[in-house]
Amino acid sequence: MVVSDLGRNGHYDQKPVAATMGRIAEQIGPDAILALGDTHHYGGVESVTDPLWMTNYELIYDHPELMVNWYPVCGNHEYRGNTQAVIDYSGISRRWEMPARYYTKTFEDDGTTVKVVFLDTTPLIDKYRKKTDTYPDAVNQDTEAQLQWLEKTLTEATEDWIVVVGHHPIYAYTDKSESERTDMQKKVDTILRKHNVDMYICGHIHNYQHIRRPASKIDYVVNTSGSLTRTPKEIEGTVFCNNSPGFSVLTADKDNLKLNLLDKEGKTIHVVSRTK
Template identity: 30%
Template sequence: MAAGLNSEYMALCLVLMISSFGLCLVSTHAELRRFEQPAKTDGTLSFLVLGDWGRKGAFNQSEVALQMGRIGEKLDIDFVVSTGDNFYDDGLTSEQDKAFEESFTQIYTAKSLQKQWYSVLGNHDYRGNAEAQLSLHLRKIDSRWLCLRSFIVDAELAEIFFVDTTPFVQSYFADAEGHTYDWRGIGSPRAYVANLIKDLKLALSESSAKWKIVVGHHSIRSIGHHGDTKELVSKLLPILKANKVDFYMNGHDHCLEHIGDAESPIQFLTSGAGSKAWRGDIKKQKTGGLKFFYDGQGFMSVQLTRDAAEIAFYDVSGNVLHRWTATKSLYASI
């Protein structure tokens, strides 16, 4: 009898150990992966931001790419940020999908753009084989490509927190409108979002970077076609405010846009005009704090020093449409 109890006790302990180890593995796996991105030797940082672009060069994608190359050389950029919807209309079909090279490698050919590209998934990417875009195989085809669901880029002067926003949007699960989404790796969307928020809060609270930037596909504030994303307003925005995030950058709306927040120093920057634009498609009820809106194709540049930030938006011809500059001391006191 005693031997039997001892055996049961040992078995229970083993189960608990395995369970605990399993929880530890899940927790470790959920932590945001971090990548080091050196700043320039003088401590400054510059990069381009582009979203909603992959159309095999169509809808002015090639023209935007040309101007990106020109501005990228002028600013001596360190890397490129993609805000999602990387391949239209429905992402990639597989790791071997030629659309990857036809919409990326063969389009962004300028010397200045042969830098690391940090990318998140958009809702259109989830309509294809989302796992394919996360695959290491694509990095073998083009070493510039780095796409994960959520991760951190530590660029010394700034930390950039990339957030997988598509699983936040409840309508994609409730009514797919005839689309098929690749939810592999997500599991329960509620648990997935809760864990992501937990990890983001921790990472932001521990950050000592001079500039904190969060990148996602969906907008928090926008007067464009999609407008504000209510799930991000309720779940993500409070975290950004609490941790004094400087910029939230996104795509999704096919426009260029700059909105300030009346209650915090956060600047909402939309760069989703990499190819097809939605001309004239503006929400009638405008969001307060609007500084700039353009419904044509283009992209955005970001230049950072320890004391100042300069944001610029460019059209398909490379013209500067809007430039905004603020010192860190003044900006932090808004």
């Protein structure tokens, strides 16, 4: 399961979406949940004992079938607070598994392997590095080290499917600063295209968008918010867009990789599908 932009203290559609996640999890038995940033709006968390861990996360996603491992990344809102606490919470919660700011996890089932590469995108975007009062920890991160790690990781990858995830989009419709996307295109997309990854999945924009770009074989997907959404518009390469809150479900076998985009009732409204 893939979620993003969750934390609204249970308001808007966060609780209904969480309930649907539990119901769907009962049916499919997910291996894990990928959390693509902004688990905590608006100012991140101050510590591993911040009450927001309860009101944004633990008491909301309380269904027994959601007690699987969650693999998160930081979003820009986490960077407004204590980002190290987001990592350190792995030592508090039995299901929060964040070993570093960027990392990989390989999933295997019936002989099929999927490598998920988790990126820390906020420090890769110059506007956040310049706003040291608002995002104090962004400028402290070594951008080149992360990009060199990404290059090495993808060079050495041998899994059947390669999925890269992060908080910020490479391509998307949004009224947010265009520099966010251009920085991601220059720094990240060039590496992803070089290695022909299968999908790049992100959050940040609070709606669903599936985009294919000329001269790229990658499926670029914006995952919707699990609480409060915004209305998207089509851009060049848009295959699908929708403002429903919800979450997605990633499945794979040797021949097929599918990302099912679900609304808050659990209905599949679009499928991103790749075949070998």
